[in-house]
Amino acid sequence: MKAYLGVDVGSVSTNLVIMDENEEIIEEMYLRTQGQPVRAVQSGLKMLGEKLGQKITIAGVGVTGSARSLTAVLVGADAIKNEITAHAVAVSKMVPGAQTILEIGGQDSKIIIMRDGIVIDFAMNTVCAAGTGSFLDHQADRLLIPIEKFGDLALKAKNPVRIAGRCAVFAESDMIHKQQLGHSTEDIVAGLCEALVRNYLNNVGKGKEILGPIVFQGGVAANVGIRDAFEKAFNQELIIPKHYNVMGAIGCCLLAREATRNKPTSFKGWKAAEYDFRPTSFECKGCPNLCEIIQIHENDVLVARWGDRCGKWSNISVKVG
Amino acid sequence: MIISFPHMGKIHLALEKTCQILELPYIVPSLPGPKTLKLGQELAPEGSCLPFCLVLGNMREALEKGADAILMLGGSGPCRFGYFIYLAVELLKDAGYVFEPVIIDKGYHLKNFMKLQHISRTSLPSLVKAVFFGWELLVSEEIIDRLEREYAPLIIDRLCFSKLLAEARQELSLARTLQETKVIRSRVIEYIKNTKMYPMDKVLRVGLIGDIYTLLEPYANHQVEVFLRKHNVVVYKEISVSGWLPNLLLPWRTTSYRRELLKKATPYLGSSVGGFGLETVANAHMMRNTKADGLIQLFPLGCMPEIVARSALNKMCHDEKIPVLCVTMDQHHSKTGFETRLEAFLDMLHNRQQISEHDTA
Numbered sequence: 079m080k081a082y083l084g085v086d087v088g089s090v091s092t093n094l095v096i097m098d099e100n101e102e103i104i105e106e107m108y109l110r111t112q113g114q115p116v117r118a119v120q121s122g123l124k125m126l127g128e129k130l131g132q133k134i135t136i137a138g139v140g141v142t143g144s145a146r147s148l149t150a151v152l153v154g155a156d157a158i159k160n161e162i163t164a165h166a167v168a169v170s171k172m173v174p175g176a177q178t179i180l181e182i183g184g185q186d187s188k189i190i191i192m193r194d195g196i197v198i199d200f201a202m203n204t205v206c207a208a209g210t211g212s213f214l215d216h217q218a219d220r221l222l223i224p225i226e227k228f229g230d231l232a233l234k235a236k237n238p239v240r241i242a243g244r245c246a247v248f249a250e251s252d253m254i255h256k257q258q259l260g261h262s263t264e265d266i267v268a269g270l271c272e273a274l275v276r277n278y279l280n281n282v283g284k285g286k287e288i289l290g291p292i293v294f295q296g297g298v299a300a301n302v303g304i305r306d307a308f309e310k311a312f313n314q315e316l317i318i319p320k321h322y323n324v325m326g327a328i329g330c331c332l333l334a335r336e337a338t339r340n341k342p343t344s345f346k347g348w349k350a351a352e353y354d355f356r357p358t359s360f361e362c363k364g365c366p367n368l369c370e371i372i373q374i375h376e377n378d379v380l381v382a383r384w385g386d387r388c389g390k391w392s393n394i395s396v397k398v399g
Numbered sequence: 400m401i402i403s404f405p406h407m408g409k410i411h412l413a414l415e416k417t418c419q420i421l422e423l424p425y426i427v428p429s430l431p432g433p434k435t436l437k438l439g440q441e442l443a444p445e446g447s448c449l450p451f452c453l454v455l456g457n458m459r460e461a462l463e464k465g466a467d468a469i470l471m472l473g474g475s476g477p478c479r480f481g482y483f484i485y486l487a488v489e490l491l492k493d494a495g496y497v498f499e500p501v502i503i504d505k506g507y508h509l510k511n512f513m514k515l516q517h518i519s520r521t522s523l524p525s526l527v528k529a530v531f532f533g534w535e536l537l538v539s540e541e542i543i544d545r546l547e548r549e550y551a552p553l554i555i556d557r558l559c560f561s562k563l564l565a566e567a568r569q570e571l572s573l574a575r576t577l578q579e580t581k582v583i584r585s586r587v588i589e590y591i592k593n594t595k596m597y598p599m600d601k602v603l604r605v606g607l608i609g610d611i612y613t614l615l616e617p618y619a620n621h622q623v624e625v626f627l628r629k630h631n632v633v634v635y636k637e638i639s640v641s642g643w644l645p646n647l648l649l650p651w652r653t654t655s656y657r658r659e660l661l662k663k664a665t666p667y668l669g670s671s672v673g674g675f676g677l678e679t680v681a682n683a684h685m686m687r688n689t690k691a692d693g694l695i696q697l698f699p700l701g702c703m704p705e706i707v708a709r710s711a712l713n714k715m716c717h718d719e720k721i722p723v724l725c726v727t728m729d730q731h732h733s734k735t736g737f738e739t740r741l742e743a744f745l746d747m748l749h750n751r752q753q754i755s756e757h758d759t760a
Contacts, residue, residue, distance in 0.1 A: 144735055162743030186736075196754060197747045202740055204727040285713035366432035367618065387622055 081134040082338075083126075083345070084330030085119060085153060086164065087111060087145035090184030090211050091297055092118035093324040094126060096134065097331035101171060105130060106324045111184075115145040119152050120351045127348030136345045138338035140164070140330030144185070151374050151382045152355055154346035157333040162190060162200050164329030169293055170195040171332060172319050177289040180308065180316070181325075182278070182298035184211040189283050201282050211297045213246050214304075217253065217270060221263060225301075228267060232303025235268030243273030271303035275311055290314050295322040353377055362386060400424070400499070400518050403461030404470045405454040406431055408615030409540045410640050412572070414470065417533035421519045421526065426466045428457040431618040435460060436730060442490045448479070448699040449619055449729055450612035455487045462491065468499040468518060473647050478674040479703045505647065532577065538641045539571055539580045546587055548624060548634040553596040563590055603748050606686035607636040608679045609697040610705050613728055614638050620697050621734045623741070630745055635691055637682045638675065667711040674704030680711045683723070687715070693722045693748045695741075700729040722747065 081104060084095040089111065096105040105126060111118045140157035141149040142164040150158045161183075169176050170192065179190040187210050191199040203210070218225040232238075239256045242248040249270065256266050294316040298304055300323065309316055321328060334343075346353075356375040361368055371391050374382040384392045403426040404414050411427050418425040429435065431453040439456030440447075447455075458469055471484045488500045501514055516526050547564055554560045567583050574580050605627060613619045614636060627634050646656040657671065663681035671677045683694050696712060698705030709725050716723040724744045726737065 144739070160739045160742040160746070162739070163746045196750045198751060199722055200743060200747060204725075285717065287717070366429035366434060368433045
């Protein structure tokens with residue numbers, strides 16, 4: 079059976095999706111990146127290969143996420159796309175008619191405005207990561223609440239406290255001060271959820287024409303506290319797609335199908351999970367830019383190089399020799 | 400006396416040339432980079448914007464290399480720092496550096512010219528001539544840059560064009576007479592007139608707006624123009640040193656320049672909001688009316704004038720249906736996040752272009 083592989087490697091999670099030609103999801107996988115994108119992708123690939131390797135042939139691979147260039151080298155990608163496009167492509171297939179997408183991931187939060195299935199506007203947080211998944215993770219950790227229970231706890235609050243949501247550091251000190259004053263954990267957690275939503279709407283969502291149906295996705299969509307705060311703010315229900323946390327990877331499958339319409343895939347095969355990938359880096363001292371150059375070695379052969387501004391390193395065809 | 404100057408775009412080429420003609424010893428600090436930032440940050444107040452840190456870093460590097468006079472342009476824009484350059488001078492003096500600041504700013508022309516004449520030990524006419532030649536060189540450089548931004552993505556034989564531009568830039572740096580610079584300029588223009596090009600509606604056109612330093616200094620904008628050129632996007636940018644300085648320094652031009660800007664910015668902004676806020680809105684509005692498919696606003700973190708302009712832009716992009724991508728630039732060393740946003744923006748513009756083609760067809 080022909081199938082497509084989509085890989086989304088973000089700051090917090092690494093997601094892999096296998097989709098068949100009829101746009102059915104055969105397998106989805108949500109792994110923690112834990113700061114080691116190479117290891118995360120390889121372990122995902124290994125698990126998928128063992129489970130499905132005999133049954134399916136990969137006809138195309140798409141990658142996205144902040145580690146997309148690295149992942150593209152690891153697996154051999156046909157489509158390398160930014161997260162916004164990948165998410166929008168997935169939503170236009172999975173939730174036809176959606177007009178607004180709220181996506182909150184590990185380090186990024188974005189809003190995508192769609193009309194007739196096409197992205198017409200978007201915004202993404204630029205300077206501060208307050209209100210994204212990794213900040214929630216960190217706070218849950220500090221309060222010793224499992225992240226899965228964080229949202230439920232917020233729903234139990236009676237008087238959510240006010241917390242500054244503009245900056246992660248200010249939010250944290252506000253939370254600590256409120257906790258030292260004696261506010262209950264539920265009220266603080268609920269206050270945090272409201273602050274994050276307020277911050278999202280004031281920064282990312284400012285000036286955007288938010289119309290329903292609104293889709294909420296990304297890892298944070300699992301958090302009912304945040305969802306509740308959003309629903310209160312918009313005064314309408316949000317749609318949380320079934321595969322809300324792997325939508326980027328689903329988009330990649332669709333993009334990979336598009337990219338391999340007239341050409342064979344560059345997929346390296348399941349065996350790529352066993353390859354020895356070793357990134358090394360050095361600082362180029364050729365000019366005052368002092369670029370940090372990354373080199374990727376596959377089984378001791380240099381296969382890719384990037385990070386320079388001038389092209390002195392990345393333009394060299396590294397596959398020769 | 401050894402003279403030096405901080406970088407901003409290509410301004411150093413003009414100043415270098417002037418110093419060469421006057422046979423003045425000079426030092427050019429290295430182009431802004433991580434080292435410059437570190438030098439600047441050590442002295443700058445907490446929360447200073449990126450341009451301030453980089454300018455300060457340049458000045459400090461030059462002083463450490465032995466410069467003892469620093470030439471600076473346009474001291475007091477009403478930005479968050481108000482007395483931008485004056486603050487930098489005070490910080491450097493507090494840190495123990497001894498030097499002579501030569502600040503070219505409104506209202507100090509005569510005094511500064513006398514000072515420059517004293518340093519260069521030359522006659523006033525030859526000083527004026529040298530400054531004028533440096534100026535013309537800068538104008539030529541910026542014209543070539545503009546031609547590259549606006550035509551390179553359209554030209555079919557791109558390699559030949561890049562080679563021509565590289566040659567032109569090299570010859571400019573060696574030019575000795577005004578006639579030579581004009582010949583080089585017109586050669587590039589002639590080439591563009593006669594070469595084969597893709598039709599204009601096949602490529603995306605993006606306007607760059609925002610703070611002047613961020614727009615002109617490649618390190619401060621993560622080389623946004625190179626990125627856009629690689630993606631075959633025509634870039635419009637109205638801000639340049641040669642466009643800005645005369646309007647700042649020549650008193651008979653400032654009023655009409657401001658009036659012109661206000662006219663272009665109506666109805667979205669009705670007064671100067673400091674820095675380049677008014678220019679941002681005026682240029683955005685003008686680009687919308689003429690040519691651009693989308694706009695990218697770049698500004699340093701905490702830049703008040705641009706934050707005000709951004710609110711006006713929000714309203715404009717809603718009314719005039721033009722997408723604007725606002726990006727705050729700070730000391731990120733990694734370009735990944737920035738390029739993700741740019742890529743997504745270009746994807747979106749492509750989609751919109753296809754829809755409008757579909758609608759008109």
